[in-house]
Amino acid sequence: MADQVEAGQHLTERQRIDELFRRGREHEMQHEVVPARRFFEDALAAATTAGLMDVVMNTHAFLGIVSLKENNLVAARPHLETALAMALAANTTSLEAYARQELGFLLLGEGQPAAARLEFLRVVALAPSVGIVNLTGNGLSGMGVSLLALGRTIEAVPLLLGALGIRTEIGDLEQQHVDLVHLAHAALLLGNQTVATAVTGFLVCSQETSKGMYAHDRRTLATVVSAVGTSPAAAGFDEARSLVASLAAT
Known part of the structure; x- marks a missing residue:
């Protein structure tokens, strides 16, 4: 008893x-x-x-x-x-992947993009065995952001577009905003003022933009806004995605 x-x-x-x-x-x-x-x-x-x-x-x-x-x-x-x-x-592979993902974001916040990139590489390697597709999206996005910080913009673009494609497929609106922030930054770094301005205008007008962001994402958005302003805005996600897709041909 x-x-x-x-x-x-x-x-x-x-x-x-x-x-x-x-x-x-x-x-x-x-x-x-x-x-x-x-x-x-x-x-x-x-x-x-x-x-x-x-x-x-x-x-x-x-x-x-x-x-x-x-x-x-x-x-x-x-x-x-x-x-x-x-x-x-x-x-526990799934938690290992998520912990490495968040450590990658932590390292980006600390200004250590090379170390962050290594964590995101591990996330992408672990993601297939976990079976959660957005882990791949987060890993690709983190690698892209890391490469932007390392001055390797051309290499970053396909990774960021890959992440955006995954978020679009699964309907993750918060993370699409995050990916578009960094793709607008990539456009600015590549000298494509038209894309950077239009996508930034869309982001600033969207009430959903900041919800899924960490501080390093917000700093990037502030940098782009400071450079290009907030208009004219892209009409919505479809136009914004179409605009950043053109960066692949840069």
């Missing part, structure tokens, strides 16, 4: 911890970082006490993501490094 009571209590605590994590994810997906952090921190503390290492591992990853959304790179690094180390120890 005592064993049954203990098992029941353990199950109840697991359900409570899973609910904390679920609510953290719910807020994080809406970019509501303050409540997301609170739920994730509560989940991490409880999961650590209960010895639920799968929850501990995943919660560290999402606390890293929340910290990146807050542009708190110092706080993000230990969470992401812990999540990656745990994923490697547990041979």
